[in-house]
Amino acid sequence: MNLRxxxxxxxxxxxxxxxxxxxxxxxxxxxxxxxxxxxxxRQTGLWPYSRSxxxxxxxxxxxxxxxxVARHGVNFGSQDYLxxxxxxxxxxxxxxxxxxxxxxxxxxGMFGGNTTPGLQLEQxxxxxxxxxxxxxxxxxxxxxxxxxxxxxxPEDHVVLDALSHASLQQGATAATQxxxxxxxxxxxxxxxxxxxxRANDTANGILVVTEGLFSMDSDIPRIEELQNLCHExxxxxxxxxxxxxxxxxxxxxGSLGAQGLLGKVDLVVGSFSKTFxxxxxxxxxxxxxVRQFVRVMGGPHIFSNAxxxxxxxxxxxxxxxxxxxxxxxxxxKAMENILALRxxxxxxxxxxxxxxxxxxxxxxxxxxxxxVAGKLVFERGVFPNMVEYPAVRIRExxxxxxxxxxxxxxxxxxxxxxxLRAVAExxxxxxxxxxxxxxxxxVESGKRVEV
Amino acid sequence: MNLRxxxxxxxxxxxxxxxxxxxxxxxxxxxxxxxxxxxxxRQTGLWPYSRSxxxxxxxxxxxxxxxxVARHGVNFGSQDYLxxxxxxxxxxxxxxxxxxxxxxxxxxGMFGGNTTPGLQLEQxxxxxxxxxxxxxxxxxxxxxxxxxxxxxxPEDHVVLDALSHASLQQGATAATQxxxxxxxxxxxxxxxxxxxxRANDTANGILVVTEGLFSMDSDIPRIEELQNLCHExxxxxxxxxxxxxxxxxxxxxGSLGAQGLLGKVDLVVGSFSKTFxxxxxxxxxxxxxVRQFVRVMGGPHIFSNAxxxxxxxxxxxxxxxxxxxxxxxxxxKAMENILALRxxxxxxxxxxxxxxxxxxxxxxxxxxxxxVAGKLVFERGVFPNMVEYPAVRIRExxxxxxxxxxxxxxxxxxxxxxxLRAVAExxxxxxxxxxxxxxxxxVESGKRVEV
Numbered sequence: 001m002n003l004r005x006x007x008x009x010x011x012x013x014x015x016x017x018x019x020x021x022x023x024x025x026x027x028x029x030x031x032x033x034x035x036x037x038x039x040x041x042r043q044t045g046l047w048p049y050s051r052s053x054x055x056x057x058x059x060x061x062x063x064x065x066x067x068x069v070a071r072h073g074v075n076f077g078s079q080d081y082l083x084x085x086x087x088x089x090x091x092x093x094x095x096x097x098x099x100x101x102x103x104x105x106x107x108x109g110m111f112g113g114n115t116t117p118g119l120q121l122e123q124x125x126x127x128x129x130x131x132x133x134x135x136x137x138x139x140x141x142x143x144x145x146x147x148x149x150x151x152x153x154p155e156d157h158v159v160l161d162a163l164s165h166a167s168l169q170q171g172a173t174a175a176t177q178x179x180x181x182x183x184x185x186x187x188x189x190x191x192x193x194x195x196x197x198r199a200n201d202t203a204n205g206i207l208v209v210t211e212g213l214f215s216m217d218s219d220i221p222r223i224e225e226l227q228n229l230c231h232e233x234x235x236x237x238x239x240x241x242x243x244x245x246x247x248x249x250x251x252x253x254g255s256l257g258a259q260g261l262l263g264k265v266d267l268v269v270g271s272f273s274k275t276f277x278x279x280x281x282x283x284x285x286x287x288x289x290v291r292q293f294v295r296v297m298g299g300p301h302i303f304s305n306a307x308x309x310x311x312x313x314x315x316x317x318x319x320x321x322x323x324x325x326x327x328x329x330x331x332x333k334a335m336e337n338i339l340a341l342r343x344x345x346x347x348x349x350x351x352x353x354x355x356x357x358x359x360x361x362x363x364x365x366x367x368x369x370x371x372v373a374g375k376l377v378f379e380r381g382v383f384p385n386m387v388e389y390p391a392v393r394i395r396e397x398x399x400x401x402x403x404x405x406x407x408x409x410x411x412x413x414x415x416x417x418x419x420l421r422a423v424a425e426x427x428x429x430x431x432x433x434x435x436x437x438x439x440x441x442x443v444e445s446g447k448r449v450e451v
Numbered sequence: 452m453n454l455r456x457x458x459x460x461x462x463x464x465x466x467x468x469x470x471x472x473x474x475x476x477x478x479x480x481x482x483x484x485x486x487x488x489x490x491x492x493r494q495t496g497l498w499p500y501s502r503s504x505x506x507x508x509x510x511x512x513x514x515x516x517x518x519x520v521a522r523h524g525v526n527f528g529s530q531d532y533l534x535x536x537x538x539x540x541x542x543x544x545x546x547x548x549x550x551x552x553x554x555x556x557x558x559x560g561m562f563g564g565n566t567t568p569g570l571q572l573e574q575x576x577x578x579x580x581x582x583x584x585x586x587x588x589x590x591x592x593x594x595x596x597x598x599x600x601x602x603x604x605p606e607d608h609v610v611l612d613a614l615s616h617a618s619l620q621q622g623a624t625a626a627t628q629x630x631x632x633x634x635x636x637x638x639x640x641x642x643x644x645x646x647x648x649r650a651n652d653t654a655n656g657i658l659v660v661t662e663g664l665f666s667m668d669s670d671i672p673r674i675e676e677l678q679n680l681c682h683e684x685x686x687x688x689x690x691x692x693x694x695x696x697x698x699x700x701x702x703x704x705g706s707l708g709a710q711g712l713l714g715k716v717d718l719v720v721g722s723f724s725k726t727f728x729x730x731x732x733x734x735x736x737x738x739x740x741v742r743q744f745v746r747v748m749g750g751p752h753i754f755s756n757a758x759x760x761x762x763x764x765x766x767x768x769x770x771x772x773x774x775x776x777x778x779x780x781x782x783x784k785a786m787e788n789i790l791a792l793r794x795x796x797x798x799x800x801x802x803x804x805x806x807x808x809x810x811x812x813x814x815x816x817x818x819x820x821x822x823v824a825g826k827l828v829f830e831r832g833v834f835p836n837m838v839e840y841p842a843v844r845i846r847e848x849x850x851x852x853x854x855x856x857x858x859x860x861x862x863x864x865x866x867x868x869x870x871l872r873a874v875a876e877x878x879x880x881x882x883x884x885x886x887x888x889x890x891x892x893x894v895e896s897g898k899r900v901e902v
Binding site: 016020021022023024025026027028030031032034035036038049050051052053054055056057058063075077078079080085086090091094095098099100101102103104105106107109110111112113114115116118119138139140141142149151152153155156165166167170173174202203204205206207234236266267271273277278279285287288289290292293295296297299300302303304305307308310311314383385 | 467471472473474475476477478479481482483485486487489500501502503504505506507508509514526528529530531535536537541542545546549550551552553554555556557558560561562563564565566567569570589590591592593600602603604606607616617618621624625653654655656657658685687717718722724728729730736738739740741743744746747748750751753754755756758759761762765834836
């Protein structure tokens with residue numbers, strides 16, 4: 001199949017968003033158009049999603065595409081920011097939990113599914129966040145969705161930073177039709193929105209939703225200002241710290257700790273699936289009543305089986321390391337890598353987005369270029385995540401490179417070099433296809449091209 | 452605190468449903484009324500929820516109430532129907548997965564979080580169900596919610612059996628406002644509803660939702676008839692097999708297998724958190740397009756980290772046992788227990804609800820009686836789940852006793868005896884409090900009372 005001839009076809013011009021609203025009475029058959037489009041991307045190596053790792057999420061690893069093509073190389077796609085998922089103490093904690101508690105919680109947290117490691121995790125996390133009441137969920141998604149779906153009634157309002165995570169967006173729309181989004185990080189727009197809502201409704205609640213670190217842009221709100229705004233207008237602030245907690249801030253306290261706000265915001269939501277090496281999530285609060293309310297009314301806590309003892313034990317041991325001297329060392333090591341990666345891109349003329357964090361967003365722009373470059377980097381053994389619309393705006397496609405403490409500075413340099421070259425080649429291929437027949441042939445071949 | 456004087460107070464007359472819709476502008480403070488009510492139940496031992504196990508979910512175990520009271524006794528509250536969560540081969544599979552793949556998937560299934568055990572589980576489960584395309588989710592809740600939220604657009608209709616699981620109900624209301632519920636198990640009402648919907652709308656989809664085994668009533672729909680109705684009216688059938696798959700039916704194929712329907716219904720949704728010893732869930736289909744659509748469009752698949760390798764490995768090994776001769780033996784052993792438990796209740800004059808399955812619903816009726824009885828059985832070392840409104844109708848409170856293959860027939864007899872006696876004492880206490888001051892005193896003491 002000749003990619004050049006298809007630059008104006010749906011293979012390049014369509015996005016997932018083109019297929020989210022299929023019509024017709026047959027719920028099953030109408031999924032076919034999406035599948036055909038996705039399949040054409042898979043077959044040409046332009047579908048960078050749904051890959052699998054062939055081992056643990058280590059700095060170097062084997063990766064298999066959804067189409068079955070295997071490569072070995074440098075992993076920039078895992079969220080294991082302090083590399084705790086293979087840390088001997090964490091692994092030992094997992095084995096121990098299985099020995100002591102079996103492999104299963106056996107029931108909903110409401111119905112006898114809580115476990116000793118889970119109770120210990122609630123306690124330790126409460127101390128870490130200075131928010132003593134913690135409700136656990138089996139996934140971070142469930143925590144974000146459940147916190148909002150639990151607290152917000154149809155009469156209430158939710159105001160989200162426009163780039164808030166899908167779980168928060170989905171929780172908001174499930175809870176109320178009164179959902180607003182304000183431009184990303186704009187506290188000024190937030191003030192206007194709260195003013196407007198309170199001018200018309202003083203009887204109902206307003207939940208303001210933001211994140212400690214936005215994972216597509218690696219930027220951070222001024223949280224104290226937001227919390228003050230919420231106090232001024234009788235609104236409640238929820239901060240999702242999925243990406244920053246553990247990985248950033250003093251003792252791994254994330255953006256809240258870095259901004260001196262431990263124990264000072266209304267609600268904290270987070271996930272263990274980044275730094276804390278396990279699925280699972282939590283809602284943390286200063287109020288025992290809020291904790292209970294969210295557990296019982298939210299959905300995913302009460303109607304899911306409780307977090308497994310092994311999940312809780314892993315997160316607990318990860319938290320212990322996060323708070324220790326060793327955690328500080330791991331964060332320092334990760335930050336060296338992060339800065340080295342950003343510097344390598346800067347040397348290549350590309351300014352990475354946002355603040356230095358374990359998420360390094362590398363702007364590409366043109367989605368066609370990003371798709372071709374995504375194919376090239378995979379073939380060359382460098383595995384970042386390629387992000388395109390609707391996760392980001394159409395002309396803001398990017399690579400999201402996730403940096404771990406177990407990476408080396410050399411891998412950062414290699415990663416930047418491969419990505420920069422792939423983007424340059426892809427740009428040439430997309431923008432002037434007639435002039436680069438050899439390059440085009442290489443892109444089409446699907447074979448590994450050495451850097 | 453004197454319980455007798457409070458029989459007409461919120462301690463006994465209120466339900467969670469009284470507190471689901473708090474009003475006022477302060478989202479946090481307005482949770483207090485619920486908490487105070489719940490706290491009064493906790494302090495009087497009348498809050499049977501949110502207990503924790505002190506070890507694996509074995510037939511006999513230590514249980515701690517949310518108020519911190521510990522008891523040791525017979526566990527009727529875990530969903531580990533074939534007791535696989537402590538099976539040596541399953542435990543070994545968990546240790547092996549941790550050794551080979553670390554403790555963490557490291558990312559969303561969309562972004563490189565898939566693992567080899569996950570891919571193997573998809574394949575094996577597809578064969579077991581004769582539905583070759585399987586999408587995994589990190590929780591069963593996410594699978595139920597995600598399947599519906601993924602496939603159904605706001606223009607479409609969802610028709611649920613009225614007793615469908617909360618994850619399915621929440622998925623439906625998140626997807627569309629066109630949600631109907633038909634009386635439990637009434638295929639006649641379903642026909643009328645489908646006729647009515649199709650008379651007015653031939654352009655959009657209709658999703659019909661039922662379960663393979665209803666976990667509060669232990670009853671089973673006539674699924675082929677429902678599927679035929681769906682074919683007749685151009686609707687799509689989704690069957691949630693969370694409770695029956697693995698535990699019932701030939702080779703553990705659940706109600707679908709028992710009714711000769713493997714590979715013959717439109718969509719199958721399920722959970723690993725019962726027989727398969729792990730959190731996690733799945734959607735199974737005959738269409739690769741439907742699988743992909745649900746993964747990408749549903750929310751909890753793409754925006755959660757993928758099921759952990761240890762979760763997938765545990766479910767996979769559990770599935771191997773489920774399909775083996777040993778699985779047959781375990782199911783036979785569990786069914787002996789189930790029948791013994793139901794017989795023991797029948798001898799005591801109580802007819803358990805529904806069909807023989809690992810869920811044995813013991814009707815109590817009066818919610819006040821159920822609360823007092825729930826306190827007594829806990830104190831006496833028997834731990835079923837007490838179920839009250841809104842999970843069931845107000846006057847249909849019940850104990851849900853979950854039976855495992857590792858239970859003994861003696862434990863069944865003991866369980867029935869303790870529950871029967873507790874219900875009788877509670878009934879006497881509630882209905883004629885003045886005439887039983889000594890009993891009342893015993894109920895209030897909070898101390899263990901020997902049977």
